[in-house]
């Protein structure tokens with residue numbers, strides 16, 4: 001009835017006005033805590049999150065009064081999203097406060113953890129331990145840092161995480177979800193989502209197996225066979241990254257043709273005295289070249305682009321913030337002058353560009369078409385930026401060599417970032433979904449974690465692990481409760497987007513040489529998709545850009561095909577690993 005619809009329209013107007021006020025106030029308090037970790041700021045953040053959750057509960061109850069069955073589809077979608085409040089649905093206020101407190105405590109443990117190699121020499125993860133993992137080739141020192149980081153982070157959160165799981169599951173069950181994983185997957189609005197990602201992973205496994213075999217052989221040459229278990233696993237502390245999730249930091253050991261120019265432009269950036277600010281301006285120039293929205297002045301005024309040197313404890317893990325007021329959009333990054341941070345800056349700016357493109361939407365639609373879209377925007381731009389041609393054009397690659405060997409080296413560098421990541425991107429939420437649905441009990445947390453790490457990723461712990469440890473907690477997204485399958489989805493989607501944008505830009509030739517810089521045709525198509533936010537089911541904006549209706553690994557596999565041919569020839573049958581973790585002596 002139109003009376004009901006008129007009242008509903010007024011309710012939505014009120015919701016939008018109020019939501020911008022409540023969410024921007026909460027973002028400001030959360031930003032203050034993340035950029036200055038103190039007890040006082042943590043308490044303020046817990047209270048602000050609690051008040052925001054209670055406000056969302058109240059709005060959900062008011063929305064539930066309306067019978068939306070006769071409303072137009074868009075109004076129905078807005079009401080659905082207003083009522084879809086997740087853990088904020090926990091009716092018991094004391095439990096809701098406990099949930100927010102447990103999350104804030106885990107986040108603090110993770111972000112303030114330090115590893116003391118001597119009494120006086122205690123290193124934080126960023127930048128010190130991360131830099132050691134990138135640079136050191138000392139197996140024993142890497143092993144000590146690997147164990148020490150897990151002792152200071154994950155090991156201290158096991159009980160808190162168990163509390164979080166119970167409270168989160170109790171909350172989402174009041175909304176009718178089976179468990180927290182069921183709720184998280186519902187955001188993809190795809191009945192077959194869990195099977196879809198499983199079959200994508202199966203399709204991509206052979207590619208990963210070939211890369212794993214090549215890397216293992218080269219690392220054995222570097223560290224000696226004795227460090228490697230007979231089971232075929234690669235010890236996780238040797239891959240240049242605390243979680244062995246991407247291997248581009250050890251690429252100098254892994255280039256198929258070592259006499260070609262190095263593609264890691266870190267040294268050139270340092271030589272040219274790059275600053276954090278300049279890194280972000282170079283990224284901004286790319287988005288502007290597509291005709292997309294440049295970073296507003298508020299971005300430059302409000303962002304934290306470097307780790308503070310005033311002794312403050314901050315959450316150094318990079319992030320992009322929408323303040324939901326249409327004005328404030330910020331990045332917080334403890335930027336170092338490295339190629340990895342150059343890539344991260346583009347990733348974070350991709351989030352900001354998405355925020356800018358959909359800032360006119362109703363608040364409930366200010367999100368990615370699905371979370372994988374949000375993770376893919378910046379990475380799609382990086383696929384153009386990181387081509388040797390583009391790096392040469394912006395003066396970071398003095399000598400541009402274009403021949404088959406240089407091409408193979410380039411594809412290897414990209415594979416160490418993109419192919420290496422796939423099992424890791426997939427397994428984090430395989431573990432979490434199994435915990436949420438009760439298949440993995442607290443007494444088996446670490447056993448289940450390493451089962452996945454050994455079987456799917458082919459990496460093994462450098463020392464024996466037990467249930468005194470809680471290694472999932474040593475990875476940011478577990479204590480910070482950020483879903484992770486979004487990154488696996490993004491690493492597939494970004495190649496579908498790249499192919500569509502390269503077609504729009506009129507690119508001819510292999511996909512891996514495409515650079516969409518200055519293409520306003522590509523920028524217009526990307527902008528049209530981004531400006532829709534989450535106003536439609538993701539398949540609609542997806543089809544508008546790619547003319548496809550499903551996720552497909554084909555563009556990713558086409559992009560890397562020349563490298564796969566090279567690896568298959570190199571590896572022959574010398575590839576693969578036994579699913580079970582190797583037996584290790586307890587920590588010596």
Ligand SMILES: CC(=O)N[C@@H](CC(=O)O)C(=O)NC[C@H](CC1(C(=O)N[C@@H](Cc2ccc(O)cc2)C(=O)O)CCCC1)C(=O)O
Pocket residue numbers: 245317318319320321322343344347348351374375379476487
């Ligand atoms: C307020 C808030 O939290 N906002 C969200 C964004 C939003 O939801 O709007 C946000 O900023 N999340 C932080 C997170 C940071 C990073 C990350 O965690 N990356 C994954 C996996 C990966 C690695 C390489 C890569 O190229 C792409 C992904 C990891 O490092 O394991 C660290 C460096 C890169 C991205 C991010 O930006 O996604």
Ligand SMILES: [Zn+2]
Pocket residue numbers: 347351374375
């Ligand atoms: Zn991201």
